[in-house]
Amino acid sequence: MSRIVEGSAVAVRVPASAANLGPGFDSIGLALGVWDELEVDVTGSRLVIEAEGEAHAEVPRDPSHLVYRSMLATWHELRVPAPFGLTLRCRNAIPHSRGLGSSASAIVAGVAAAAALAGTDTDTPGGMALINDIASTLEGHPDNASASVYGGLTVSWADDDPNAETRWRTAQLVPHEDLRPVVLLPADRLPTHEARAALPPQVELAAAAANSGRTALLTQALTRSPDLLLPATRDWLHQEQRRSYYPLTMAMVDRLRAAGHAATVSGAGPSVLVLATTHNVQAVTDIVAVHDGWDVLQPEIAASGVRVVSREPRATV
Numbered sequence: 001m002s003r004i005v006e007g008s009a010v011a012v013r014v015p016a017s018a019a020n021l022g023p024g025f026d027s028i029g030l031a032l033g034v035w036d037e038l039e040v041d042v043t044g045s046r047l048v049i050e051a052e053g054e055a056h057a058e059v060p061r062d063p064s065h066l067v068y069r070s071m072l073a074t075w076h077e078l079r080v081p082a083p084f085g086l087t088l089r090c091r092n093a094i095p096h097s098r099g100l101g102s103s104a105s106a107i108v109a110g111v112a113a114a115a116a117l118a119g120t121d122t123d124t125p126g127g128m129a130l131i132n133d134i135a136s137t138l139e140g141h142p143d144n145a146s147a148s149v150y151g152g153l154t155v156s157w158a159d160d161d162p163n164a165e166t167r168w169r170t171a172q173l174v175p176h177e178d179l180r181p182v183v184l185l186p187a188d189r190l191p192t193h194e195a196r197a198a199l200p201p202q203v204e205l206a207a208a209a210a211n212s213g214r215t216a217l218l219t220q221a222l223t224r225s226p227d228l229l230l231p232a233t234r235d236w237l238h239q240e241q242r243r244s245y246y247p248l249t250m251a252m253v254d255r256l257r258a259a260g261h262a263a264t265v266s267g268a269g270p271s272v273l274v275l276a277t278t279h280n281v282q283a284v285t286d287i288v289a290v291h292d293g294w295d296v297l298q299p300e301i302a303a304s305g306v307r308v309v310s311r312e313p314r315a316t317v
Contacts, residue, residue, distance in 0.1 A: 002119060006043065006044035007042060008117050008311075008312055010040050010311040010312070011039045012037070012040075012306060013036070013306070013307050014108050014305070014306040014307075015302035015304075016035070016093075016100045016105060016148070016299070016302075017030060019101065019147070019266070020143065020238065020266075021273065022233030022239075023233070024143070025211070025238055026141040028218065029148075030147055030152075030153050030154075031147040031152055032301065033300040033301065033302045034093050038089070038090055038109040039088070039089040040088055041086065042083045043087050045085040047062070047085070047086055048061075050088065052090070052091050054102070055096040059090070066107060067090060067106050067113075068110065070110030070111050070114070070135070071110045071113060095271075097190055098185055098186075098189060098269075099190075099271040100267065101144035101148060103192065104144035104145045108145055108306050111131050112306045112308060115127065130166075132149040132168060133167055133168050146170040147305070148306060151304040151305035152302070153174070154170050154173070156170040157169055173222065175222055176223055179226060181273060181301060182285065182297070183266060183271055183272070183274075183297040184295070187293055195242055195268035199237075199242075200241065203237060208236075211235065214233075214236075217232040218232040229262035230257065232262070242265070245269070245270075252272050252294070256272070259283070262276070285298075
C-alpha cells in the first residue's frame with residue numbers, strides 16, 4: 001500500500017461552472033473562467049486551513065472543510081492512508097451560494113489534489129475520469145463537477161453498466177465560437193440544498209417530454225446554431241418551481257427572455273446566466289444596467305478544467 005510522505009506538496013487550479021443551462025437539469029455544464037486555487041502541504045504536524053478571497057471569513061477551518069473532506073474521501077477510494085498533518089491554502093474567486101458551482105469546484109480541487117499526492121497522473125484520460133467519478137459521486141450529480149474537471153461544455157450521465165470502471169461518464173462538446181456567457185450576480189445567496197427542496201419528486205409526462213426535446217435542441221444551439229438558443233433554453237423542470245425562492249432572479253430572466261435573450265437560472269441560482277453571442281452581449285448588458293442590484297461578469301468559457309499546476313507528491317509504496 002502506498003503512503004504519502006511528509007514534505008509532499010501540490011497546487012491546483014479549478015474553474016467555476018454554470019449548470020443546467022435551462023433544460024439540461026443535472027447533466028449539462030459550462031466551465032467559466034473564474035478560478036479557485038488550492039495549495040496543499042503535507043507537514044506531519046496538524047490540520048491548518050487558510051482561506052482568502054470569496055467568503056473567506058465564513059468557511060470552516062476544521063475537518064468539516066469541504067476541500068479536506070473531499071481529500072479524505074479520495075484517499076479512502078484509492079485505499080491510500082490519509083497523511084498526518086496538512087496545510088491547505090485556499091484562494092477563492094468563485095462566488096459562494098450563487099449558482100456558479102463553488103461547492104463542486106471545492107470538491108474537484110480536493111479530489112484532484114488528493115489524487116495527485118497519491119501518485120495519480122491527473123493529466124491522463126484515466127486520471128481525469130477518476131477525478132470526475134469521485135467528484136461527481138461526492139457532489140451527487142455530475143453537471144457542475146464534470147465541467148470543472150474537463151472544462152468547456154460537458155454532457156454527463158450515470159453509467160448503467162454494472163461492470164463499468166466508473167459510475168459517471170462525460171462527453172465533451174465544442175461550444176460555438178460566437179458563444180459569450182454573461183453572468184448576473186444578485187446580492188442575495190441561496191444554498192443549493194434549499195433550492196433542491198423546492199423541487200417535486202415527480203413531474204408530469206408532458207413536462208418531461210417537452211424538456212427532453214429542448215435539451216436535445218440545446219446541444220445543437222450551443223455547438224452549431226446559436227440562433228436557436230432562446231427556444232433551446234426553455235425549461236420545465238426546475239426554474240418555475242423555484243420562482244418563490246428568487247423572485248428578482250426570475251423577474252430578470254423573464255425580462256431578458258422577453259427581449260429575445262437566452263437567459264436562464266445558473267445552476268440552483270440565484271445568479272442569472274445569459275447565453276449571449278458576440279452580436280448581442282451589449283444589448284444584454286444595456287438591459288441589466290438600468291436595474292440596480294446586479295453585478296455583471298463576462299467570463300470566458302474555460303477551455304480547460306482542473307489542473308495540477310505543480311506538485312511534489314513523493315508517494316511511496
